[in-house]
Amino acid sequence: MTLPASGPGPAGVLPLLLVIAAASLVLLAGCITAPPGGQGQPAVTPGIPSYVQHMPGAVDRGSVLLVGRSSCPHCQNAKKILANLSVDYYWIDSDTLDQANSTKVLQAVSVCSDTNYVPMLVVRGEKCVIGDNETEIRSALA
Amino acid sequence: MTEVQKVSDQEIAALHERLAREAEEGGYHLNPDMPFVRGLVRGLIVNTKRYGYQSCPCRLAAGEKKADLDIICPCDYRDPDLGEYGACYCALYVSDEVLAGKRKVSSIPERRPSPEARIRPSLTGTTSVTLSLPYPIWRCRVCGYLCARDGPPDVCPICKAKKDRFERFF
Numbered sequence: 001m002t003l004p005a006s007g008p009g010p011a012g013v014l015p016l017l018l019v020i021a022a023a024s025l026v027l028l029a030g031c032i033t034a035p036p037g038g039q040g041q042p043a044v045t046p047g048i049p050s051y052v053q054h055m056p057g058a059v060d061r062g063s064v065l066l067v068g069r070s071s072c073p074h075c076q077n078a079k080k081i082l083a084n085l086s087v088d089y090y091w092i093d094s095d096t097l098d099q100a101n102s103t104k105v106l107q108a109v110s111v112c113s114d115t116n117y118v119p120m121l122v123v124r125g126e127k128c129v130i131g132d133n134e135t136e137i138r139s140a141l142a
Numbered sequence: 143m144t145e146v147q148k149v150s151d152q153e154i155a156a157l158h159e160r161l162a163r164e165a166e167e168g169g170y171h172l173n174p175d176m177p178f179v180r181g182l183v184r185g186l187i188v189n190t191k192r193y194g195y196q197s198c199p200c201r202l203a204a205g206e207k208k209a210d211l212d213i214i215c216p217c218d219y220r221d222p223d224l225g226e227y228g229a230c231y232c233a234l235y236v237s238d239e240v241l242a243g244k245r246k247v248s249s250i251p252e253r254r255p256s257p258e259a260r261i262r263p264s265l266t267g268t269t270s271v272t273l274s275l276p277y278p279i280w281r282c283r284v285c286g287y288l289c290a291r292d293g294p295p296d297v298c299p300i301c302k303a304k305k306d307r308f309e310r311f312f
Contacts, residue, residue, distance in 0.1 A: 071185030072200045073178050074232065078199060094202050095147075099146065104204060115254040116202040116213075133249035 048090070052096050055079075059090035061141045062124035064089035067109050069118055071095055078119040078132040087141060095117070147188045157181045161234075168300045170216075170224075171241045173233050182234045186215055200232035201254070212260060216284050216301055219253045281311035294303070 048054065052065075066082065068075025070093045082089050092105055108118055112128035121129040127140040158180060162172045173179050185199025197203040200211045212218040220230040228237040229247040241243040254260070280294040281287070285301035294308030 003145060067202070069185065069199060070183070070200070071188045073181040077179070082263070097206055102202070102205060106204070107235055109202075113258050115252045116204075117252050117254065118200055118202055130252055131249045136249070140291075 017110040038092050048100070051092060051097055051105075053091045053093070055082070055091050057082070058086045060088050063122075064124070065092070065122040066142070067092045067094065067105060067118060067122070069093065069095045072118055074120040074132040078121065078137065081132065081134050081137050085138070085141065110142070147191045149151060149184050149187045149191075149249050154180050157187060164302045168302065169195055170235050170301070171238065173229070173236045173247075174241060177233060182232055198232055199234075209257075209305065212254065212283075214229065214303075214307070216303060218283050218307075223253060224289055243311060278310055279312040280308045283307050286294055 038112055063086055064082070066075075066078060066089055068078065068091070070076075079091065094102060094105065097105060106116065109122065112120055113130055115130075117130045119130075119132055121137060121140060123129075123140045129136045129140045151230065158172075160296040161183065165172050182199050189199065189203060190196045191208070193203055193205055193210070195207055195210070196215050197210045198215055198217055201213050202223060203210045203213065207214075215232075216235065216282075219236055223230045224235060224237050227248070227250045228240040228245045229235065229250065231250050231253070233247050233250075236247065237245070240247055275290065277290040277292060279288055279290050282294075282298040282301065282303055284303040284307050286300060287298050287300045289295065294305050296305050297303070298307070
């Protein structure tokens with residue numbers, strides 16, 4: 001699934017994705033020291049909301065965001081796929097969000113889909129994959 | 143951030159047993175993949191503790207029952223997905239074919255309409271057929287069960303969906 005050309009305006013919708021994209025650029029530029037977590041392990045990254053976990057990986061595909069639930073087996077499978085591909089990505093576990101942040105995330109990802117299905121993968125703010133189909137995930141990351 | 147809800151193995155086993163029994167009684171089947179299903183059942187319990195209702199473990203809940211009514215498990219989309227893909231979206235429920243190993247579950251596309259389209263017009267008064275019935279007809283939005291009585295039953299006898307999942311059909 002590719003993001004629709006039109007949709008809700010940027011105000012209140014894209015800031016989360018933009019923050020993530022900006023943080024990725026900063027990391028690339030070496031302005032922030034390497035996160036303490038190992039590959040596939042969550043790490044705290046300055047400048048990123050606390051509910052967004054950085055999952056360090058050796059493969060950089062730009063800003064990659066996975067929104068899901070810790071209690072959803074499909075989401076855990078999507079995480080495994082990304083880990084197997086060694087992709088550097090960000091993870092939002094909606095099970096741990098309070099109401100305000102949950103609303104913020106729902107608004108941000110509505111640019112992909114407003115049906116609220118998870119896992120929801122957003123690649124470089126351009127492509128979106130709903131579900132844990134490995135072929136579709138690989139294609140979006142290409 | 144909110145605290146992650148703690149769920150015990152006993153809670154998971156108890157709900158799993160109930161869901162499996164109710165499913166078979168109504169002609170449905172739970173996914174035979176036990177570890178996978180236990181993960182989903184855990185998600186249902188987490189959501190029940192958090193929201194007060196068991197919204198789908200594979201969808202982001204709005205946290206407001208009225209907005210999430212269609213994704214309370216069993217969801218409004220289970221039966222069409224079972225018929226078309228052999229499983230519901232989260233694959234908690236599977237069809238006879240999948241249970242028998244004759245069909246594999248693959249990725250299921252989104253079926254839930256956009257928020258605007260989810261607001262259904264009341265069926266009352268929309269039909270061109272004029273009926274004079276001694277009782278109103280109530281329809282379960284989950285499984286389609288119909289009954290003629292003053293009000294909907296507390297629990298659907300087929301799929302066990304609760305009273306608030308019924309709509310007035312005639």
